[in-house]
Amino acid sequence: MTEALPTRKAVRLRGRSFLALVLSPELPFGEWLGQLDDLARRSTGFFLGRPIVLDVAGLPITREQLSDLLSELTKRNVRVMGIEGALPSILAPGMPPEMKGGRNAADIEVPETPSGAPKAGDAKADAAPTAAAEPVRTTQLAATPSLLIEEPVRSGQSIIFPEGDVTVLGSVSSGAEVIAGGSIHVYGALRGRALAGSAGNANARIFCRKLEAELIAIDGLYKTAEDIDPKMRGQAVHVWLDDTVLKTVVLAN
Numbered sequence: 001m002t003e004a005l006p007t008r009k010a011v012r013l014r015g016r017s018f019l020a021l022v023l024s025p026e027l028p029f030g031e032w033l034g035q036l037d038d039l040a041r042r043s044t045g046f047f048l049g050r051p052i053v054l055d056v057a058g059l060p061i062t063r064e065q066l067s068d069l070l071s072e073l074t075k076r077n078v079r080v081m082g083i084e085g086a087l088p089s090i091l092a093p094g095m096p097p098e099m100k101g102g103r104n105a106a107d108i109e110v111p112e113t114p115s116g117a118p119k120a121g122d123a124k125a126d127a128a129p130t131a132a133a134e135p136v137r138t139t140q141l142a143a144t145p146s147l148l149i150e151e152p153v154r155s156g157q158s159i160i161f162p163e164g165d166v167t168v169l170g171s172v173s174s175g176a177e178v179i180a181g182g183s184i185h186v187y188g189a190l191r192g193r194a195l196a197g198s199a200g201n202a203n204a205r206i207f208c209r210k211l212e213a214e215l216i217a218i219d220g221l222y223k224t225a226e227d228i229d230p231k232m233r234g235q236a237v238h239v240w241l242d243d244t245v246l247k248t249v250v251l252a253n
Contacts (some may be wrong), residue, residue, distance in 0.1 A: 020081065021051065022054075023053070023055065023078070025056065025059070026059075027061075029065070033076075037076070051081045052081060053084050054069075056083060059204075063092055066083075066095070067092065070095065082098070083096050109168025123173065125186045144165025146166070147167070147180075148167050149178075150167075152171045152172070155174055155175035155192070156175055156176065158177050159176075161181065162179070165180055165183045165185070166179075166180040167184075172190050172192040179195045180195070180197075180204070181197070182197070183204045183207070183238055187209055189210040190210065190213045190216075191214070194216050195218075206218065211248075218240065221241060221244060222246070228248070234249050235250045
């Protein structure tokens with residue numbers, strides 16, 4: 001008499017992609033870390049709970065320098081999940097794993113009003129804020145790669161749409177962020193963060209009915225609340241990128 005063996009379920013393997021912020025440090029690391037600290041003071045907690053990839057491609061550094069950099073980032077609550085572009089000779093056991101094959105899902109400056117970014121107006125990071133704190137009703141328009149947000153974006157919420165434009169019919173609250181691969185249109189007050197052109201689109205624009213933003217950015221170049229011309233605050237504005245300069249103009253009524 002043979003005994004029937006229990007049927008085993010096959011191990012299920014599934015792929016899942018996540019957006020991650022990419023930090024691209026620059027030498028000397030001391031100055032770069034100082035810039036990171038300066039930005040973090042203006043917007044604490046941005047890196048908490050967010051996946052970070054450290055891009056060291058092209059940097060002439062040693063294993064010791066990389067180890068020291070990782071330690072400094074850990075002290076700042078920046079937890080690196082992987083290292084990109086590192087020579088095999090500088091990687092050591094205990095370091096985050098080497099990462100390859102990443103694609104630019106949303107190339108942005110590490111938002112500074114959410115928290116530290118590498119280098120103002122120059123360094124870039126692959127976007128990846130955490131999921132929205134509350135569900136937001138959205139409609140993806142069929143004809144074009146656009147996302148329509150039909151209600152205000154509340155503090156703590158993140159809207160990420162690297163495929164195209166994002167239109168918000170309401171306001172974007174302080175502490176909220178909208179990240180788009182294309183342009184961003186806000187028909188209310190923009191009090192949070194708006195990062196357009198996040199997939200490398202320098203032609204993206206930002207439009208809002210009332211500018212009170214913590215941060216605005218296009219293709220990785222950004223301005224924080226302190227950098228925005230006071231004359232523009234409270235106005236309906238159009239923001240665009242002119243070469244390496246982020247320009248803002250008041251819209252006519």
